[in-house]
Amino acid sequence: MQPFFSAWGRKLSLGLIALLLLLFSWSWWGVGAKLDPYTETVLGLSGEVSHGASLFALNCAACHGEEADGRVGPSLRGVSRRRSERFIIQQVTSGNTPPMPQFQPDPQEMADLISYLKTL
Ligand code: HEC
Structure with missing residues (x-):
């Protein structure tokens, strides 16, 4: 036993x-x-609008429109008033909402994109 x-x-x-x-x-x-380290890093950086604008023209304008007024993807005018930075980072890097692809910008590029989106 x-x-x-x-x-x-x-x-x-x-x-x-x-x-x-x-x-x-x-x-x-x-x-x-x-406390996802990527997101925290991005939030800690200050973005550069003009670089964000060229990243947007290259990667996002085909779907969201040259003026970000919407095409395949929705208009991003005023998006930073509707959505938090965390939401936007998640939206861009997750690939959870096809047909929007998953992007892997480095943290500085992500911060630049966000600062451009804030001007819309
Ligand atoms: C292949 C087309 C495509 C590309 C390229 C694309 N998107 Fe999108 N995007 C979409 C679609 C479609 C949606 C709507 C997704 C959903 O919620 O179902 C969307 C949604 C979004 C949203 C959420 C808007 C809201 O009001 O909820 C943001 C922010 C966004 N995209 C930013 C970007 C950025 C920044 C880039 C470039 C790095 C980009 N997108 C590239 C198609 C695209």
Whole structure:
């Protein structure tokens, strides 16, 4: 009987450890979503409007229009009054809303884009 019980005891404690690890990684994930380092870096930078404008012309104007007044994609006029910077960063980098592709601008480029969008 002794080995039987201790085997179960081991399984139980391994199970508990696995459960704790799972809970821990969940909560870690939650923190990670709020403090995503890319987003935090972008928010900490000051963008350059003119560079943002050329990035926009190159990457975004085909869908959102040369004047950002909408074509395939919606008009982005006044978008920064409707949407938070976090939302815009997520929108540009996630690829969650096809046909808008997933972009991977480096943090400075993302900050430049945002500062351009703020002028619309
Ligand atoms: C292939 C076409 C396409 C390209 C290229 C594109 N977009 Fe979009 N974009 C869309 C579409 C379509 C939507 C609407 C997505 C949805 O919500 O379903 C959208 C939505 C958005 C929104 C959200 C607007 C709102 O009011 O919610 C933002 C901000 C945005 N795009 C910014 C950009 C930026 C910045 C770029 C360039 C880096 C870009 N897009 C390139 C098609 C495109």
